[in-house]
Amino acid sequence: MQQFMDWGIELILWLQQFRPTLDLPFRAFTFTGDELFFLLFLPLVYWCLDRRLGAWVTLLFLVSAYVNAVAKVFAAQPRPALYDARVWAYSDVGGSGGFPSGHTQNTLAVWGYLAARVRRTWMWIVAGVLVVCVPLSRLYLGVHFPHDLLGGYVIGALLLFVYLRWGERGEQWLARQSVGAQLALVAAFSIPLMLVFPTEDGVTGGATLLGMGTGFVIQARWIGFEVDGVLWKRALRYALGAAVMVGLWAGLRAAFSGLEPALLFRFIRYALMGFWGGAGAPWVFVRLGLAPGRGQP
Numbered sequence: 101m102q103q104f105m106d107w108g109i110e111l112i113l114w115l116q117q118f119r120p121t122l123d124l125p126f127r128a129f130t131f132t133g134d135e136l137f138f139l140l141f142l143p144l145v146y147w148c149l150d151r152r153l154g155a156w157v158t159l160l161f162l163v164s165a166y167v168n169a170v171a172k173v174f175a176a177q178p179r180p181a182l183y184d185a186r187v188w189a190y191s192d193v194g195g196s197g198g199f200p201s202g203h204t205q206n207t208l209a210v211w212g213y214l215a216a217r218v219r220r221t222w223m224w225i226v227a228g229v230l231v232v233c234v235p236l237s238r239l240y241l242g243v244h245f246p247h248d249l250l251g252g253y254v255i256g257a258l259l260l261f262v263y264l265r266w267g268e269r270g271e272q273w274l275a276r277q278s279v280g281a282q283l284a285l286v287a288a289f290s291i292p293l294m295l296v297f298p299t300e301d302g303v304t305g306g307a308t309l310l311g312m313g314t315g316f317v318i319q320a321r322w323i324g325f326e327v328d329g330v331l332w333k334r335a336l337r338y339a340l341g342a343a344v345m346v347g348l349w350a351g352l353r354a355a356f357s358g359l360e361p362a363l364l365f366r367f368i369r370y371a372l373m374g375f376w377g378g379a380g381a382p383w384v385f386v387r388l389g390l391a392p393g394r395g396q397p
Contacts, residue, residue: 315378
């Protein structure tokens with residue numbers, strides 16, 4: 101392992117000789133793998149472009165993020181800057197492990213799924229560029245070794261394969277269940293994630309899945325939200341929905357800061373965010389006439 105790390109350090113140092121010339125583009129690429137980006141991008145798909153696609157790609161992202169967080173704990177691998185002081189790291193990654201790369205894994209899973217479902221040349225190009233450049237940015241920015249990227253690629257590809265192979269069958273089976281059974285399944289899947297992995301990342305993933313999954317069930321049964329509508333209505337609904345989402349994300353973080361038990365307040369924060377994205381925002385859109393709903397034109 102030391103040989104892989106030493107080789108990785110040399111590659112990172114070679115890439116960093118181009119600093120600061122390439123700082124801006126690589127920071128931009130790495131942002132597309134950040135939590136904040138997905139917090140803004142995935143609702144855009146669900147609220148404004150394709151409700152079904154948005155719901156399922158969001159679920160894939162949350163599962164991928166959770167799996168990555170668990171893998172990092174078990175692997176317990178250092179970041180390059182902690183291994184070799186010569187490496188410049190653009191951000192403080194704290195005690196987070198490096199293997200596997202979450203940016204790489206999530207980018208491959210999300211954009212691979214979108215490309216496979218959209219089936220347009222331009223989407224394959226976008227996915228291809230991001231799947232290459234986001235991981236490369238993690239090397240350049242000094243936060244991952246090459247083998248971290250490889251691990252992210254492998255796990256992301258496995259999740260993508262499983263999702264593409266059996267996801268549609270699972271969706272059809274779930275649609276045949278009663279509302280009560282669907283809600284019970286959401287709880288049965290998400291709550292154990294937090295109990296088995298009671299850390300910040302575990303609670304984040306489990307709470308978001310619980311809130312969002314519950315929201316999806318409620319939306320499908322009682323709201324019947326659709327993304328149809330003129331461009332200005334889609335833009336307005338996204339601006340409103342994203343403003344509230346970011347408000348919950350940043351506002352509750354500030355409001356709950358220092359409160360104990362911290363994990364309980366984290367659960368509340370992310371469960372509310374998930375529910376707003378899945379049902380709260382669609383209900384508001386329909387009520388304000390920004391989107392058609394069940395029984396409306």
